[in-house]
Amino acid sequence: MKKALYFALGTASALSIATSAVAAPTPAGTDVNNTATIGYATGGVTQANVLSNTATFKVDQKVNLTVAEVGGLVTPTSPGGSNFVTTFTVTNTSNATLDFALSAAQLTSGQTVAFGGTDSFDQTNVRIFVDSNNNGIYDAGVxxxxxIDELAADATRTVFIVSDTPAGQADASLAGVVLTATAAAGGTTGTQGSALVQTVGADNPAAIDIVFADTAGKTDALRDGKFSADDTYKVIAPTLALVKSSKIISDPFNGTTNPKRIPGATVEYCIVATNTGAGAANNAIISDSLASVTGVTYQPNSIYTGVTVSSGTCNADGTLQTDAVDGDQSNFGSNTVTSNLGTISGGASSAIRFRVTIN
Structure with a gap:
């Protein structure tokens, strides 16, 4: 007598796992249970199915993460300023909730920084803070x-590096900073977990093995449970040059026709302030003391501001200022010419002129 046999393999649980894998990774520690069934007939009569044992294994933990700079631009700073912010995101692309330890480092002088150029100085007072209210903006004291505490799989958190710029840094100087996130064990809210260690040796189906799947970042290696990205601070500062010149206006004998610099002659000083930097120079004040200049005497009410310049020489224009401290831009006191030029933008210049008599 011939017997007919047929097999039916797999269960609904296995099918559901395959379906969910399309949407999201199966969480680490999930028990995958699978049984097989054999059905058969004998003598033309279908017999009861025979079940296999249940084969069980745990889904291992795939550790993966990314760190990315936010904004795609340098962070502008000013010399001597504080609390300049660079922004990053940390994304948990693992299949488990994890903590992430965070560290900041600075590139060394000469290294290539993000967005081009080379590192030339270090920021000071470097700190790291996690965005607590998810608004993407650094809120001091908040x-x-x-x-990063208990970051769910596929979730992202914003992180800030906050630092100060030393005084005296030149315009366009660059400082590169690197944020590194290291995967750590999750599971306890309010406590940073220990750094994860990749499982070595043979697979253990009854345990949760750990596999690092991260790529190499800016300064970390392939499959090290870390990821790093960099950002750049750029100094935006004024660079001022001050040039003073003089020209003869008249003398008592020749008048204004080919005058000479003799006693009684009138000489005009021209002072030009030029900003060759990118940053604006605010509250720029020229102070010119004549106390130590022998042989000349200031001509009262001769200060002009807003003077234009041609070929480095003041033109005969501008606004006449009074010598008194009366709210205008300039004054004369204690044998000193003082003029508030206000703001000199990057690439701009401002000039004043005033006259003296040769004693």
Whole structure:
């Protein structure tokens, strides 16, 4: 007598896992249970199915993450300024909730920085803070956490590097900073977990093995449980040059026709302030003391501001200022010419002129 046999393999649980894998990774630690069924007939009569044992294994933990700079531009700073912010995101692309330890480092002088150029100085007072209210903006005194706590799989958190710029840095100087996130064990809210260690040796189907799947970032290596990205601080500062010149206006004998610099002659000083930097020079004040200049005497009410310049020489224009401290831009006191030029934008210049008599 012939017997007919047929097999039916797989279960609904296995099918559901395959379906969910399209949407999201199966969480680490998930028990995958699978049984097989054999059906058969004998003598033309279908017999009861025979079940296999249940084969069980745990889904291992795939550790992966990315760190990315936000904005795609340098962060402008000013010499001597504080609390300049660079912004990053940290994304948990693992299949488990994790903590992430955070560290900041600075590139060394000469290294290539993000967005081009080379590092030439270090920021000071470098700190790291996690965005507590998820608004993407650093809020001093609000964003105080220094590590990422319990970040779910496929979730992202914003992180800030906050630092100060030393005084005296030149315009266009660059400082590169690197944020590194290191995967750590999750599971306890309010406590930073320990750094994860990749499982070595053979697979253990009854345990949760750990596999690093991260790529190499700016300064970290392939499959090290870390990822890093960099950003750049750029100094935007004024660079002022001050040039003073003089020209003869008249003398008592020749008048204004080919005058000479003899006693009694009138000489005009021209002072030009030029900003060759990118940043604006605010509250720029020229101070010119004549106390130590022998042989000349200031001519009262001869200060002109807003003077234009041609070929480095003041033109005969501008606005006449009074010598008194009366709210206008300039004054004369204690044998000193003082003029507030206001703001000199990057690439711009401002000039004043005034006259003296040769004693």
């Amino acid at each position: 964003d105080v956490a220094t590590y």
